[in-house]
Amino acid sequence: MAEQLILLTVGLPWLGALLCWAAGDRHPRLQHTLAVSFSVAAGIAALLLIPFGYERPLVTLPIGGAFGDFTFSPDGLGVFLAAVATVIGSLAVIFSVDYMRGEAQLGRYYAFVLFFIGAMVGLVLTTNLLLMFVFWEITALTSYALISFHNDDPKAVAGGIKALIITQFGGLGLLIGALVLFAHTGSYDILAVIANPGLLPSGALAWMAFGCLAAAAAKSAQFPFQTWLPDAMEAPTPISALIHAATMVNAGVYLLARFFPAFEGVPGWREAVMAVGMLSALLAAVMAIVATDLKRVLAYSTVSQLGYMVYAVGAGGVFAAQFHLLSHSVFKALLFLGAGAVIHSVGTRDMRQMGGLGKKMPFVRLVFVIGALALAGLPVLNGFWSKELILEVGLEHGNPLWMLIVMLVVSGLTAFYTFRMVWLVFYGQPRTELHAHDAGLAMKVALAPLALGTLSTWLLAGSFSRLLSESLPAHRIAAFPTGEILREVLTAPVTLIALLVIGLGLAAWWQRDRLTGLSQALASLGKAAANSFGFEAVNRAVVAVTQDSAEKLRSTQTGMLSWNVAYLVAALIVVLAILALGVGLP
């Protein structure tokens, strides 16, 4: 039964992708129907798979040799993320029925969305590190293809290629990790190294640990690779919600959480993970404060919230990280789809042109505000509970206090930019004449469950902790009933401090006119933030140097025969010299 469900959760979306593509762009209704039915079916299969997370059945496709056997084994972490990918995936597909209506090349759109969903499921269910890398790369490929879905727009093309190249560059870390694992154990079995990290010599384990950190940082748009995510916002908005907020970017956090028991003993690894998370959370929050593009604000906030999760893993709170991942997937998908409804309706992403839209789009305002409150971390929404759990972990295990203080400050910044965003879009006076209309039926069908989820997923805390605790013995996660977790959060002093800071952030937005002196003092910081603190400049410099040296190298192809012969003679002399010196590999 479990075998069939695994194959269905990966296979159904892929089959759907083929069919959507084969249906042809002349039959858009058929394509919409196919995409919705296959993604929903995959979602159901993934939900049915959840109980098997306790049993951890093993499915093996024998390949062998340098590729290892392709194995899948759903455990708590795997079935949970597969469910997130497929359920939010199907909601994004349903949303797309309205959002993408009338677009050309729908076949390509749906094929890649479904291809992505299947790959994401494979990524979290496989226990073969090579296969994980394969799925990792397929998600990068689909992400690239969907960011630059509008290929006629040079910004979309550039954004897609940037995302592809940066995530691939970071992905080298995972590649090295997989190669090291195979070179030392002769297999790609993830579970073996998690159960017994001593399989690898400590040096090799360190390479693997930091390689995975680099890969995770690139995939989850963490410091110093965060620059691709804002540019990825050229994608159609359901894609931003699905891939760039709720699922693919979680893969990095998943990787770190999955390998935590193996890597926690590597000197400096936990501290590095915490530092990456903290820096990402802080820098992105500051950038979100000054951004004016609605989707970019959400993108920066994604980086920032993923920073919380990465920080939590480093701090030893795998459960807190995964719980926040669940909350964030739901409320950020809600925010993105809500933003998509706004953008679809008014035709711009610039918040400076919006304002007062709430009256025209009451439904969207309602659900967006729910999502925003969760992002800001206000009780009793799901974001509140999970964020407080993370902050609590920051106090444990002898983690540095100053990092926790930074994370507390970030939660204040989060509240500030969230309210700024909601205000600029839905409240105040309209700043330009915009023709707005409320969301369509398919959009509402997608938004409503997400809003309900934002209000309620925290009730799952108890059963979620039991699932992870029982199926991931190496992670040493303690299982508590929901009531106990909630009581613990409510009675923790950190919670009070955090609420105070969040309140401060709120107050700062209401009193923003009084704070002009402060904002002028911070103007240079704002300017630096608007320029992504120089990271964009670094990116541009790397590209420029590469292109420049490529162009210069072209002059060596002179097109003159005598030069070609001269190269040949020179090469002969060099080879003779190397042979005369007897150069060999040490």
Add this chain to the structure above:
Amino acid sequence: MNPNDAFILAVGLPVIASPVIYLIGRIATRKNPKVDLARWLALLTLLADGYFLFIAGMEFIQSRHELLIAIGAISLRLDGIALLLAAVVLALGTLVTLFSGPAVARDNGRETYFALLTAMIGTIIGLGAADDLFNLWVWFEAMALCSYVLVAFYRNEAAALEAGVKYLVQSALGTVLVLLAIGLVFANTGSLDLDEIRLAAQPSGLMLAAGALFIIGFGVKAALVPLHTWLPDAHSQAPSGISAMLSGVVIEAGLVAILRALGALHLVTVSWGALLLGFSAVNMLVGNLMALRQTQVKRLLAYSSLSHMGYILLGVGAGAVMGSEYSAAGGFFHILTHAMMKGLAFLAAGALLYSLHQAVGNHDPLVLDDLNGASRKYPLAAFAFSVAVLGLGGLPPLAGFMSKWQIFVGGFQTGNAWIMALVVFAALNSVLSLGYYAPLVNRLYRRQPAGIVEQGRPIPVLMSVPMVVLSLGVVVLGVWPSLADWLTGPAAQSLLMLFGG
């Protein structure tokens, strides 16, 4: 049928059939210019040849005994490397023959084209199986002669002639160096037989010089940087089917010649493998950087062949130095997947070149701007092209990812820090290569087609069939890489025997 006889036929049939194809094709065309008998004869020959190779190859695979054949001065050995090269060249050659009809039909001399293509396939099979140094040279030279004419096939085009001249002069210089090397080895060991040379060759200055001459002489054909300068010209100016053959198998045949010669000299020095690895690094970097800013599609693909030769060298080099079987198998796997992917890329580019330019009677090169929005009108060619270049860029689930992976795994298994660093460098180069492959795909899927696309002619069905076959192959091997193990495994073992067994 006796497998030895089958193999003699597999080597000899294309070479013997070549003049027949020419004559009959010529007569048929004279009588009725519309009849394209030469192509069908060539196809028939290659299919029959495939049958003979199958019989001989199965015998070798099952018994694991190399087939040794000597007829007069000709001596042949069917080992893993020979079988791999023969299988790749026959498979790709058959598809190219099927593809080539329309693209050369308008020009006079299509019977020359098919006769020489068939002969070239035969000579490459022979080259892979050559068992003595002079045989090796003869097959190599014969292959080169066929390819000179094919590169300059469009003999009224200035660019094609220029490419042909450069190719001929550089190759001819290379073959002279090989002859000198043979002279040195012959004078030192008194033998031309590869096995006898293996036993007799001792470290000495002259033998080192012979090795250097082999590397440079054969290396011209294998497109080692900086001997590669003819390649972007020849590969971009040749008819597209020939470009596919040149990039897909001819440069690899040059590499096999290097391996055979150096294998015989493997006791002379420890530097052979280090040299191969050195060329690997240079080839990857230079190929990618040169491709990055190209505007002509076929020239871009030609430069990317340089970098893929680098990956192959990394595999076989690490196999030769460290005896790593996965490395060697990965290198040969990459020869196979690169032939499929680069063959597919050139055929797809060729199909577009044909429908956008040649079918309307102009000989302009296919430039990147011509690809804009091509998917609207040519969905199959655009899809095939995308599969090919994304596979070349090493993205899963396509074959190129898996063959690169096997090379990398082998490299890390050696445990040698230099080779591991080279693997990381190779992976970095894969990322760099996406910098020119990805924008190419983006162009194909624009909504607004280029003007030239809107006026383009349809792609003939026979051009589409090879594209479908190769696309499927690239995907299937990407999902199920071990399907090629029966071919790459024995080739790897043969290589390890050459360099140490």
Add this chain to the structure above:
Amino acid sequence: MTISIPTTVIIMVLGLIGIGIYALLTTRHLIKVIVALQLLVKGAMLALVLAGRLTGQEELGQSLAITVIIADTIVAVIGMALAVQVRRVIGTLDLRSLTSLRR
């Protein structure tokens, strides 16, 4: 002072190869390039014959040389045919006008 036959032949081989490569590096005329290739091959051929003599297998050396002559003649024919076409299509045999393919 007497110079042995092998030494003489080695000097001739080196001389032919040297002249050939020098010509390839410096000449700007396509026909001269083809002549230079001929010189190079002749040098290599002599080397093969000499190798046969040095190892006491003169017949083998000579048969190699004859095979090379055949192959070499075909190269020369193709080269000349190309040159004729170059003259016809491009209008000159000067290598400096054969530089349209670069970068």
